[in-house]
Amino acid sequence: MLLGIALAIAAGAAMFVVAPLLATGGAGAGSLPVDVTPLGDLKRRRLVVYENLKDLEFEYQAGKIAPQDFQSLRANYMGEAAALMAATQEAEHLKESEAMVEREVAARRARRNAPPVEDYTCPACGFENPLPVKFCGECGARITARSRKS
Ligand SMILES: [Zn+2]
Numbered sequence: 001m002l003l004g005i006a007l008a009i010a011a012g013a014a015m016f017v018v019a020p021l022l023a024t025g026g027a028g029a030g031s032l033p034v035d036v037t038p039l040g041d042l043k044r045r046r047l048v049v050y051e052n053l054k055d056l057e058f059e060y061q062a063g064k065i066a067p068q069d070f071q072s073l074r075a076n077y078m079g080e081a082a083a084l085m086a087a088t089q090e091a092e093h094l095k096e097s098e099a100m101v102e103r104e105v106a107a108r109r110a111r112r113n114a115p116p117v118e119d120y121t122c123p124a125c126g127f128e129n130p131l132p133v134k135f136c137g138e139c140g141a142r143i144t145a146r147s148r149k150s
Pocket residue numbers: 122123124125126127136137138139140141
């Protein structure tokens with residue numbers, strides 16, 4: 001029991017010492033901002049595959065790789081690049097449809113909040129009230145839903 005508490009305190013003290021070190025390490029000058037979205041990750045991987053492909057062709061032209069090895073490695077990279085390309089397009093399409101859904105939701109919200117387009121002409125004096133009102137702004141007569149239509 002006491003040992004457990006002592007260990008907990010020791011662990012807490014260790015975190016207290018280590019945490020600031022980790023924090024400064026993460027925000028240090030050496031760290032670069034990394035795009036961690038799935039789309040950014042796909043694009044980065046595609047770039048790596050293209051780099052590898054370029055290196056492969058360079059080495060083949062330099063005579064470091066046998067033709068059959070070059071062909072099979074190249075086919076591998078091309079397949080990987082095609083798969084990443086398809087995944088990227090899918091991710092972009094997904095992002096686009098998400099944006100479309102958001103626009104649709106915003107449009108519906110706006111329609112719901114907008115006042116119904118009706119005529120608010122007073123049945124008693126004929127004054128056209130600019131806003132939906134229960135009583136006429138000019139003569140004070142009650143404006144019912146039915147009279148609004150007239
Ligand atoms: Zn009126």
